[in-house]
Structures are given as structure tokens and as C-alpha cells.
Amino acid sequence: MTDPHPDGQAALAVFDIDGVLADVRHRLHYLQSRPQRWDAFFLAAEQDPLLEEGARRLRTAQERHDVVYLTGRPERNRGLTRAWLAHHGLPTGPLHMRPDDDRRPARWVKRNTLRRLARNSTIASVLDDDPAVVAVLTADGWPVELATWLPHSSTLQSAQEQQGRT
């Protein structure tokens, strides 16, 4: 097999996790309760079913690019997230997460991280299921695709937009 990256530097294929690879629907009820149960919501991510379409996209992307994850999940869930990825036979990193104390909407956090990654790498593709994220990253000039195989939850949308929590 020939070296797919003869110049030694692959372009990055950037994957969101929740709603792209992980089916979050079973744990949204934690955010619908009042008060919202954020820790329970994140801890239940261990049980997320794999979204086969996202996994298929990732394996295809791996043939030509270096896959990295860009997720709104907080840093404190790094171990859980890596274990979940490994359990489903996916690469466990690089994994770019939200700092634990960063409550900004996901679109701003992700834009910052993407700009930082682009200093040393070409961004080949970005896949995210949040229309607000896709709109901001597209406006910033990145090749973004909206993942549509899991309808983006209005509960999660509210959490991301108004509370900056996922």
C-alpha cells in the first residue's frame, strides 16, 4: 500500500461526537427535568448507541485524512469519551474538548479550536449536527457538512445556545 500522505502531513477530517457518532437521545430527559441534571446527562454518555452512518463516514475519512474529534463535551468527560470510542472500535483521539469552566455556546468554542488547528494543518472537512455550529464555521470559511442522520434535538440546541453546556 502506498503512503497516503507522501508529504508527511495529512489534512484533518474533523468529527463532532454527539449527534454524529453518538446517539444522545436516551439521555436528553436529564436536560428536560427541572433542575436539569447535567452530570447525569454526561455520565449516561457511556451508554450511547453508535450511529452507524457517522462511523462509516469516519472510516472513509481515515483512508485519506487524519481524523480528529471536536466536541462540546467538557474535559472532565475525557476518560469516559475515550473509553466509549475504544469500545466502538473508533480511534480515541486526538480529542478536542471544551474546558470545564468554559460555558460559551459550542459554536464559539469550536470556531476557536478550529482556527488553532488550522495553524498547523489543512482542514479537509468538518462534520457536525448542530445547525448553529455549522452556520458559524461555514461563515468562518471551513468546509463543513451538517450531519442529518440524527435530527438535532431542540433540547440540546437550547442547552448549547443559551447555557453553553454541551
Ligand SMILES: [Mg+2]
Ligand atoms: Mg453534536
